[in-house]
Amino acid sequence: MTEWRNGRLEGVRVTEGGDGPLTAVVGQSVLFAKLQDLLAWGRKNSLWPLNFGLSCCFVEMATSFTSVYDVARFGAEVARGSPRQADVLVVSGTVFLKVAPVIKQLYEQMLEPRWVISMGSCSNSGGMFDAYSVVQGVDKFIPVDVYMPGCPPPPHAFMECLMLLQSMVGSERRPLSVHFGPQDVQRPIMPSMRDAKRAERMGQREYPSIDVLPRTDLLSPHFAGQPGGRSKGQS
Amino acid sequence: MTPRVSTLGDASIGEQAGLVSELLAHCGSDGALVAVQSTKDGIPTVWIKRQHLYDVLRYVKSELPRPFPMLFDLSATDERLRRNHDGLPIGTFTVFYHLFSFDRNQSLRIKVALDGESLSLPSSIDLWPNADWYEREIFDMFGIRFEGHPFLRRLLMPSWWEGYPLRKDHPSRATEVGLFQLPPDKLVMTQDALQFKPEEWGLPRTYHDRDSDFDYMFINLGPAHTGTHGVLRLVAQLAGEEIVNIVPDIGFHHRSQEKIAERQTWHTFIPYTDRVDYLQGVLNEMPYCLAVERLAGITVPPRAQVIRVMMSEFYRIASHLVWYGTFAGDVGALSPVFYMFNDRERILSIVEAVCGGRMHPNWLRIGGVARDLPIGWDQLVRQFIDWFPERLDDYERLVMDNPILKQRTVGIGVLSLEDAIAWGATGPMLRACGLPWDLRKVRPYSGYEQFDFEVPTASNGDCYDRAVVHMLELRQSLRIIRQCLDSMPSGPYTSLDPLATPPLKQHTMQDIETLINHFVGVSWGPVLPPGEAEVSTESSKGQTSYYLTSDGSQFSYRTRIRTPSFAHIQMVPLMARGELLSDLLAVLGSVDYVLSDVDR
Numbered sequence: 001m002t003e004w005r006n007g008r009l010e011g012v013r014v015t016e017g018g019d020g021p022l023t024a025v026v027g028q029s030v031l032f033a034k035l036q037d038l039l040a041w042g043r044k045n046s047l048w049p050l051n052f053g054l055s056c057c058f059v060e061m062a063t064s065f066t067s068v069y070d071v072a073r074f075g076a077e078v079a080r081g082s083p084r085q086a087d088v089l090v091v092s093g094t095v096f097l098k099v100a101p102v103i104k105q106l107y108e109q110m111l112e113p114r115w116v117i118s119m120g121s122c123s124n125s126g127g128m129f130d131a132y133s134v135v136q137g138v139d140k141f142i143p144v145d146v147y148m149p150g151c152p153p154p155p156h157a158f159m160e161c162l163m164l165l166q167s168m169v170g171s172e173r174r175p176l177s178v179h180f181g182p183q184d185v186q187r188p189i190m191p192s193m194r195d196a197k198r199a200e201r202m203g204q205r206e207y208p209s210i211d212v213l214p215r216t217d218l219l220s221p222h223f224a225g226q227p228g229g230r231s232k233g234q235s
Numbered sequence: 236m237t238p239r240v241s242t243l244g245d246a247s248i249g250e251q252a253g254l255v256s257e258l259l260a261h262c263g264s265d266g267a268l269v270a271v272q273s274t275k276d277g278i279p280t281v282w283i284k285r286q287h288l289y290d291v292l293r294y295v296k297s298e299l300p301r302p303f304p305m306l307f308d309l310s311a312t313d314e315r316l317r318r319n320h321d322g323l324p325i326g327t328f329t330v331f332y333h334l335f336s337f338d339r340n341q342s343l344r345i346k347v348a349l350d351g352e353s354l355s356l357p358s359s360i361d362l363w364p365n366a367d368w369y370e371r372e373i374f375d376m377f378g379i380r381f382e383g384h385p386f387l388r389r390l391l392m393p394s395w396w397e398g399y400p401l402r403k404d405h406p407s408r409a410t411e412v413g414l415f416q417l418p419p420d421k422l423v424m425t426q427d428a429l430q431f432k433p434e435e436w437g438l439p440r441t442y443h444d445r446d447s448d449f450d451y452m453f454i455n456l457g458p459a460h461t462g463t464h465g466v467l468r469l470v471a472q473l474a475g476e477e478i479v480n481i482v483p484d485i486g487f488h489h490r491s492q493e494k495i496a497e498r499q500t501w502h503t504f505i506p507y508t509d510r511v512d513y514l515q516g517v518l519n520e521m522p523y524c525l526a527v528e529r530l531a532g533i534t535v536p537p538r539a540q541v542i543r544v545m546m547s548e549f550y551r552i553a554s555h556l557v558w559y560g561t562f563a564g565d566v567g568a569l570s571p572v573f574y575m576f577n578d579r580e581r582i583l584s585i586v587e588a589v590c591g592g593r594m595h596p597n598w599l600r601i602g603g604v605a606r607d608l609p610i611g612w613d614q615l616v617r618q619f620i621d622w623f624p625e626r627l628d629d630y631e632r633l634v635m636d637n638p639i640l641k642q643r644t645v646g647i648g649v650l651s652l653e654d655a656i657a658w659g660a661t662g663p664m665l666r667a668c669g670l671p672w673d674l675r676k677v678r679p680y681s682g683y684e685q686f687d688f689e690v691p692t693a694s695n696g697d698c699y700d701r702a703v704v705h706m707l708e709l710r711q712s713l714r715i716i717r718q719c720l721d722s723m724p725s726g727p728y729t730s731l732d733p734l735a736t737p738p739l740k741q742h743t744m745q746d747i748e749t750l751i752n753h754f755v756g757v758s759w760g761p762v763l764p765p766g767e768a769e770v771s772t773e774s775s776k777g778q779t780s781y782y783l784t785s786d787g788s789q790f791s792y793r794t795r796i797r798t799p800s801f802a803h804i805q806m807v808p809l810m811a812r813g814e815l816l817s818d819l820l821a822v823l824g825s826v827d828y829v830l831s832d833v834d835r
Contacts, residue, residue, distance in 0.1 A: 052459050054466060055488060055831055056513035056594055059557070066576035081461045097415070098393045099466050099487040101425040102458050104417060128506065130408045131491035132400055133392065141417040152513075152594055211610040213588050 044170035050086035051079035054093025057120040057152040064155035083109040094122035095135040275768040280344040289357040303334035308797040309369035319765040326350035358383040365659040376401035391486035465830035481808040488834040496794030500760030502736040509595035512832035514554040517546045518774040520599035529768040531734040537724040539603035540682040545719035548712040554775035565824030566643040602735025644698035648810040648822035659802040662777025663704040668696035674773040698825035760789040800832035
């Protein structure tokens with residue numbers, strides 16, 4: 001029997017056609033899950049970001065929305081202009097003294113459940129801008145769920161952090177009604193990525209040469225394949 | 236390619252002397268002209284007495300033959316910690332006016348020393364309308380007052396801020412002033428300070444007439460708005476749907492780059508220049524490095540010059556593509572941005588292969604570039620320049636020929652050439668009004684005079700024409716890149732001058748001189764001789780200039796960053812008055828600005 005557990009389907013058996021035993025047919029079309037698990041799954045795969053950009057990082061965030069990276073694969077392409085419709089506040093850039101009350105207000109206008117990704121060094125800690133007009137980290141006035149290093153983080157870093165947030169959101173427990181036991185949101189303890197990746201990073205001994213050129217064919221097959229560019233007939 | 240002696244077109248000495256003697260003839264007799272300063276950039280620099288300042292400014296603006304119609308830049312310097320006075324009448328503060336004449340193709344710098352208690356000057360807002368924001372910025376940063384300015388209040392810092400950041404006694408680092416906190420009472424206070432009050436800006440709330448009687452509507456756009464491309468705030472005064480006036484509010488992106496420049500070494504400020512306009516990477520580093528090289532007297536080898544030009548043009552295309560897509564998006568065409576970011580990604584993959592970074596390459600060095608081009612770079616570049624022209628044809632059909640886009644932009648936000656010059660417009664904004672003014676052509680730098688390209692212009696100065704100029708510039712940039720590819724000179728990629736930073740490692744182990752040179756250059760940073768140099772270059776949005784003052788140490792004494800977006804955003808009310816509210820986004824989209832370039 002299929003069951004929904006920890007934000008994913010478990011016990012799925014795919015069989016061909018609908019002429020198998022009754023249990024197999026039911027197993028494909030009927031799903032049993034706890035309502036709170038199903039909701040967590042729904043939340044996890046529809047994290048709508050607020051369309052709010054501060055500086056350089058926002059350009060990389062916007063790049064991840066476009067076709068080469070396509071953040072729609074993770075259900076997060078619906079950028080909302082109004083904080084009331086958004087789930088995730090991505091603080092993408094330098095947090096300025098003058099804009100701090102604006103960010104605070106936007107955060108307060110977002111409805112629960114809401115999450116915050118701090119994108120880039122400036123938003124994490126002030127980064128290279130230890131200057132009189134810059135707040136040294138957005139966590140001085142709003143809580144942050146995921147910190148993303150980089151100056152600016154490339155689009156794939158944005159997507160990695162989005163997936164990290166998804167794994168956290170998918171395993172959060174939010175009570176649907178009054179019940180026995182703790183009433184508040186139970187958040188999983190997320191491991192530090194620095195610790196998780198440390199062994200791999202420290203074990204790396206070979207680095208690519210500077211003269212190794214990027215694979216432009218990954219952008220589109222006919223870009224690199226035909227030196228003369230695209231022929232008219234292909235458009 | 237032939238090696239060049241200087242990285243800048245040498246200003247002819249005769250022209251300078253001529254201008255100074257013209258000024259002397261007018262104001263030498265009454266003692267208005269105190270001193271003539273010689274600078275490393277060859278710009279005639281005169282010191283004027285404070286009480287004669289306005290007369291001299293009016294003279295060079297309107298009475299001088301072949302006058303100076305453009306106020307290119309206006310800022311100040313705190314001179315209180317200055318060690319090298321060089322016999323100049325330096326007071327506690329210096330205010331400098333950088334004027335420009337298109338007829339002469341010449342700049343003029345007028346300086347005035349302020350001393351003692353009375354930090355005030357007459358406002359020149361009636362001579363040049365764009366002095367408005369520059370004077371407010373000086374008031375904000377230095378506390379110097381301008382008599383006769385109608386709205387002399389803070390521009391970049393919030394209204395509740397105390398102190399004048401660019402004064403030498405103001406702390407530079409946030410970590411020097413204690414932890415930032417936002418308790419409820421401060422939150423309320425800071426949010427109240429953002430409240431727009433029309434009376435403060437001289438805007439009436441109601442309209443009375445013999446036949447009509449209505450209330451104006453005030454609409455707040457930003458700082459969190461999808462159409463403003465960042466944290467820009469505009470408050471529009473509307474009569475129905477028609478824009479009566481606009482009050483821009485900037486400073487939400489003020490990263491205090493000019494203050495940071497005073498604590499970074501000459502070399503370690505280069506990464507900060509990347510972030511002044513975050514879309515155009517190398518194009519920011521170019522004027523800074525040229526100015527430092529001008530101060531240090533470094534000659535850049537030809538290969539480094541051509542590499543710089545090639546990467547600059549790649550970044551110009553990348554920046555224009557972002558502009559192209561977002562402009563189309565602003566007027567309702569949602570698909571172009573996906574195509575253009577796709578192509579931008581191709582450029583960034585080349586940039587990443589060459590520089591190692593995407594948006595902030597940190598690629599130029601004092602005296603050259605960071606390293607040589609990787610093996611196989613020519614294949615990557617050729618692939619792109621063969622691919623891109625057909626895409627541009629597509630974009631022309633997709634965007635420029637689109638009837639809806641034409642209806643939204645033709646005849647909207649019209650700017651006359653006179654207004655453009657009076658308000659300090661440069662770059663595509665100016666060329667869309669019909670003046671073929673491109674620094675790469677008229678004042679070539681970094682070897683641009685050896686390249687064959689045209690300066691595209693348009694005639695009407697409306698939103699559509701600004702788009703036309705951008706689009707044609709993409710093709711010209713491509714042309715320059717092709718020439719770089721075909722005739723890339725061989726030779727060293729960085730200068731061997733002792734002040735070039737970082738020094739080449741391979742020379743360090745040969746003798747003690749080169750070892751010391753390398754050690755000092757890397758750990759301490761180069762010490763530049765005292766002097767001043769300014770270099771303007773044609774960046775993607777207009778003319779960016781870095782005006783560096785060295786006091787003979789490893790830091791800059793004052794770095795003034797003049798950015799095009801600052802001037803252009805100041806013109807938005809001028810272009811948008813009388814248009815409909817929905818046209819405001821077309822105007823904003825066509826201006827091509829980046830908020831970090833506005834506020835720095």
